[in-house]
Amino acid sequence: NAGVTQTPKFRVLKTGQSMTLLCAQDMNHEYMYWYRQDPGMGLRLIHYSVGEGTTAKGEVPDGYNVSRLKKQNFLLGLESAAPSQTSVYFCASSYPERGETEAFFGQGTRLTVV
């Protein structure tokens, strides 16, 4: 099993451009999350989903949108990128109802907005 896979791994955007980050998991997990990690800081929750077709805001949702059309995929969109969105983005999934409470993380997407 691949676990949690994020694409792309790296991306440079110009201010105002849009893009979508894709997260895919093959563990049949219900819950999926998007975090951002800035230098010297912990991970901050952007948005999350507790099942197909559902999304909810986390700690820092502004400037981002998400969609969970399929259970295995969780997309993070930036409509108009800003330099403040330069960060490393991590996707994670978990399945607490099945006892898999810990979150499994992808390898990250390093985004630079210039």
Next chain:
Amino acid sequence: GESVGLHLPTLSVQEGDNSIINCAYSNSASDYFIWYKQESGKGPQFIIDIRSNMDKRQGQRVTVLLNKTVKHLSLQIAATQPGDSAVYFCAENLPNFNKFYFGSGTKLNVKP
């Protein structure tokens, strides 16, 4: 709560010594805690977890201690090895939400 800090606290230990990494969590209602290890350029990796009805849990070379009175977690690594060099994060989870809130992390540097 919001993480603050541009500089990660760093713990330097000699290879073979024991390491203790501390974490203060913010919400007294949190009922589940995890320690993650993050190596450079990689995503966080699960190490060990503990539920709030316990005060100690042991794994292979690692022990997590939970003090709910002062909202404090610690991760003890026995016989620290160079491969343990990484940033370690604690994460707390509120009941019925399954959202993880992360601390700012501690960098462990193991000297050979």
